[in-house]
Amino acid sequence: MPPLRRPNKNKPNKAASIYDVAKAARVSVFTASAVVNKKSHVGKKLRERVEAAIAKLHYRPNLLARSLAQQRTHTIGVVVPDIANPFFPLVVRGAEDAAQKHGYNLLLCNSDDTLEKEERALELLLSKRVDGILLTKTAGDFTPSIRRMIAEVNTPFVLLMRTYPKLTKDAVITDDYKGAYEAVCQLARAGRRRIGLVGGSVKLSTGKARWKGFRDALEANGLPYESELQMEGDFRIESGYRGGHALLSRRPDGVYVANFLMTVGVLKAADEMGLRCPEDFGLVSFDDYPWLALFRPRLTTVELPKYQVGFEAAELLLEKIANPRTPGGVRKLMPELRVRDSCGFRLHLAKMHSEDSL
Amino acid sequence: MPPLRRPNKNKPNKAASIYDVAKAARVSVFTASAVVNKKSHVGKKLRERVEAAIAKLHYRPNLLARSLAQQRTHTIGVVVPDIANPFFPLVVRGAEDAAQKHGYNLLLCNSDDTLEKEERALELLLSKRVDGILLTKTAGDFTPSIRRMIAEVNTPFVLLMRTYPKLTKDAVITDDYKGAYEAVCQLARAGRRRIGLVGGSVKLSTGKARWKGFRDALEANGLPYESELQMEGDFRIESGYRGGHALLSRRPDGVYVANFLMTVGVLKAADEMGLRCPEDFGLVSFDDYPWLALFRPRLTTVELPKYQVGFEAAELLLEKIANPRTPGGVRKLMPELRVRDSCGFRLHLAKMHSEDSL
DNA sequence: TTGTAGGCGTTATCAA
DNA sequence: TTGATAACGCCTACAA
Numbered sequence: 001m002p003p004l005r006r007p008n009k010n011k012p013n014k015a016a017s018i019y020d021v022a023k024a025a026r027v028s029v030f031t032a033s034a035v036v037n038k039k040s041h042v043g044k045k046l047r048e049r050v051e052a053a054i055a056k057l058h059y060r061p062n063l064l065a066r067s068l069a070q071q072r073t074h075t076i077g078v079v080v081p082d083i084a085n086p087f088f089p090l091v092v093r094g095a096e097d098a099a100q101k102h103g104y105n106l107l108l109c110n111s112d113d114t115l116e117k118e119e120r121a122l123e124l125l126l127s128k129r130v131d132g133i134l135l136t137k138t139a140g141d142f143t144p145s146i147r148r149m150i151a152e153v154n155t156p157f158v159l160l161m162r163t164y165p166k167l168t169k170d171a172v173i174t175d176d177y178k179g180a181y182e183a184v185c186q187l188a189r190a191g192r193r194r195i196g197l198v199g200g201s202v203k204l205s206t207g208k209a210r211w212k213g214f215r216d217a218l219e220a221n222g223l224p225y226e227s228e229l230q231m232e233g234d235f236r237i238e239s240g241y242r243g244g245h246a247l248l249s250r251r252p253d254g255v256y257v258a259n260f261l262m263t264v265g266v267l268k269a270a271d272e273m274g275l276r277c278p279e280d281f282g283l284v285s286f287d288d289y290p291w292l293a294l295f296r297p298r299l300t301t302v303e304l305p306k307y308q309v310g311f312e313a314a315e316l317l318l319e320k321i322a323n324p325r326t327p328g329g330v331r332k333l334m335p336e337l338r339v340r341d342s343c344g345f346r347l348h349l350a351k352m353h354s355e356d357s358l
Numbered sequence: 359m360p361p362l363r364r365p366n367k368n369k370p371n372k373a374a375s376i377y378d379v380a381k382a383a384r385v386s387v388f389t390a391s392a393v394v395n396k397k398s399h400v401g402k403k404l405r406e407r408v409e410a411a412i413a414k415l416h417y418r419p420n421l422l423a424r425s426l427a428q429q430r431t432h433t434i435g436v437v438v439p440d441i442a443n444p445f446f447p448l449v450v451r452g453a454e455d456a457a458q459k460h461g462y463n464l465l466l467c468n469s470d471d472t473l474e475k476e477e478r479a480l481e482l483l484l485s486k487r488v489d490g491i492l493l494t495k496t497a498g499d500f501t502p503s504i505r506r507m508i509a510e511v512n513t514p515f516v517l518l519m520r521t522y523p524k525l526t527k528d529a530v531i532t533d534d535y536k537g538a539y540e541a542v543c544q545l546a547r548a549g550r551r552r553i554g555l556v557g558g559s560v561k562l563s564t565g566k567a568r569w570k571g572f573r574d575a576l577e578a579n580g581l582p583y584e585s586e587l588q589m590e591g592d593f594r595i596e597s598g599y600r601g602g603h604a605l606l607s608r609r610p611d612g613v614y615v616a617n618f619l620m621t622v623g624v625l626k627a628a629d630e631m632g633l634r635c636p637e638d639f640g641l642v643s644f645d646d647y648p649w650l651a652l653f654r655p656r657l658t659t660v661e662l663p664k665y666q667v668g669f670e671a672a673e674l675l676l677e678k679i680a681n682p683r684t685p686g687g688v689r690k691l692m693p694e695l696r697v698r699d700s701c702g703f704r705l706h707l708a709k710m711h712s713e714d715s716l
Numbered sequence: 717t718t719g720t721a722g723g724c725g726t727t728a729t730c731a732a
Numbered sequence: 733t734t735g736a737t738a739a740c741g742c743c744t745a746c747a748a
Binding site: 027028029030031034040041042043046065067068069070071 | 733734735736737739740741742
């Protein structure tokens with residue numbers, strides 16, 4: 001004779017379980033569960049008894065157990081290179097807002113753009129059975145082991161900012177090619193002829209697209225393409241600093257930097273070299289922040305809709321979770337050139353004007 | 359006769375469970391589990407059989423089930439006002455690094471400094487049975503309902519940046535009083551006599567401490583205390599902008615702003631009013647960022663060890679999780695005044711010097 | 717050292 | 733409409 005499952009085994013400080021509720025309301029756990037989940041029509045009388053018991057016992061369902069039972073955690077994993085890189089907080093915030101709206105939570109991991117940390121994070125997220133993953137893929141391919149793992153679990157992925165077709169076609173990115181193209185065109189409009197680049201890694205889709213946009217804009221504007229004016233960085237301050245020193249020592253009159261952190265590095269290098277922006281070199285940066293309009297040099301930059309990227313990626317992911325056969329694909333959001341002083345456009349106009357009046 | 363629990367009920371695309379492993383290795387689940395957890399001495403022979411089965415089936419433990427069984431999720435909840443406020447990413451990053459080190463993950467929530475969102479977040483985190491919570495408490499008291507809930511679950515809390523003794527004494531904060539005090543002293547050293555404040559909410563421990571530091575420094579420097587030179591904001595750009603307009607219209611010669619976002623707002627207001635910093639008013643901000651050294655006005659500011667706050671808070675929380683009777687208490691980290699141009703100190707020196715040479 | 721069986725808290729199936 | 737009872741996948745006394 002199987003002993004009845006005893007509710008709350010007399011443990012004093014234990015939270016009430018649905019068994020306790022059922023017992024207190026003198027109904028079955030089924031009924032109790034149905035009431036908790038506002039399910040089908042439970043008789044009014046029983047429902048009230050259950051509700052009373054819930055209130056009395058301060059019952060709150062254990063989401064862990066629920067997740068195990070229904071194979072759904074209502075949690076999505078997010079892996080970004082570094083939340084301390086000012087680019088990502090807004091992306092994550094967008095994702096959180098979308099997730100929140102649907103009753104989902106975010107499990108956050110940093111990869112530092114490292115394959116090792118990325119894989120550790122993914123493995124953990126998968127083991128915790130997140131319902132889906134938002135990933136800003138780092139450069140390089142997954143190990144076969146993790147590839148297999150991902151294939152087996154069948155958890156939907158949506159990529160943030162960077163594409164990586166080997167994993168999935170679903171991604172929300174920005175039109176980096178166009179952004180870089182316009183950035184360089186603006187430099188050209190500002191009368192710059194020897195334009196250099198401090199770019200991100202060309203192993204990344206973003207780095208590559210921005211680099212191509214740079215090159216094509218050079219050509220479209222009939223400007224020379226000098227390979228020694230091109231520096232490859234890693235989107236961090238330090239690499240911008242190194243690239244800035246190397247590049248500026250070649251005295252370009254225009255510089256396009258592929259993200260904000262590297263721009264900071266470039267400005268530091270310029271500072272050390274006694275070079276002023278935009279007088280000595282015009283600069284167009286990538287990615288805008290509210291404070292950039294207020295500090296000098298006022299950066300001409302290409303704003304990327306960070307929040308939107310996160311928000312839409314999360315929404316797409318949630319759709320795929322709800323229905324794995326959701327279309328998806330690459331969603332490309334438009335950047336927006338914001339002309340301020342650093343490109344030297346105003347300077348150029350003033351100069352042209354004074355020449356005119358000679 | 360109870361039917362044996364059947365491993366992998368023939369479901370095709372199901373991940374292998376420990377039952378499958380046990381079956382494949384022809385051992386009991388106990389043994390399989392022991393091997394997975396590198397437990398006590400399992401016979402070498404059996405262990406190898408189990409390991410082979412694990413490899414063959416690509417078995418990975420379901421952390422959800424494990425959490426349910428051992429009442430431990432290895433997850434800590436983090437509630438911050440807004441991850442998009444550049445202050446918090448570093449705090450969160452510090453916490454993540456500490457958590458990661460101990461095999462923990464972060465569940466991230468934003469409260470927007472709203473009691474409602476804060477409570478929703480806490481309730482969800484508690485329901486998901488996080489092992490502990492890192493909280494930057496918003497202004498105002500919990501509702502009785504959530505108070506009770508928190509009391510019942512017995513989940514350890516550690517506060518970030520802001521104290522709130524009604525919840526817990528454990529907190530990692532910065533010495534805001536001292537920081538503000540030094541900020542104002544620096545303004546005084548720069549020859550400023552009519553010093554105003556754009557502070558945070560005095561309902562927050564941070565806002566209050568920074569305000570007190572401001573006042574005491576005024577007094578210590580024999581400066582007048584004019585209540586109309588004090589604006590209360592909410593740490594966001596917009597409130598700094600409004601406060602900036604109101605304050606600057608009174609023409610103070612020095613301004614202390616209690617965080618970076620509000621400084622951005624103040625600078626915007628100054629810009630619109632045609633006021634230059636530091637020529638027309640000296641400014642000391644709170645909280646430093648790498649790029650602030652490179653843009654003008656170069657902000658004199660009080661750096662707060664953001665990363666450390668997050669890191670140490672997480673470490674303390676993990677200790678409390680491991681041993682609830684861990685001492686704890688308020689850990690106060692030291693700020694660091696970084697003198698640059700915005701306070702007008704250099705200007706002041708130059709002026710004194712030129713007067714000397716008259 | 718190894719195995720058996722019960723428990724973790726829910727949901728879900730299938731009768732009644 | 734309700735109620736037993738079996739999953740969900742893992743851990744862990746208690747036995748052997």
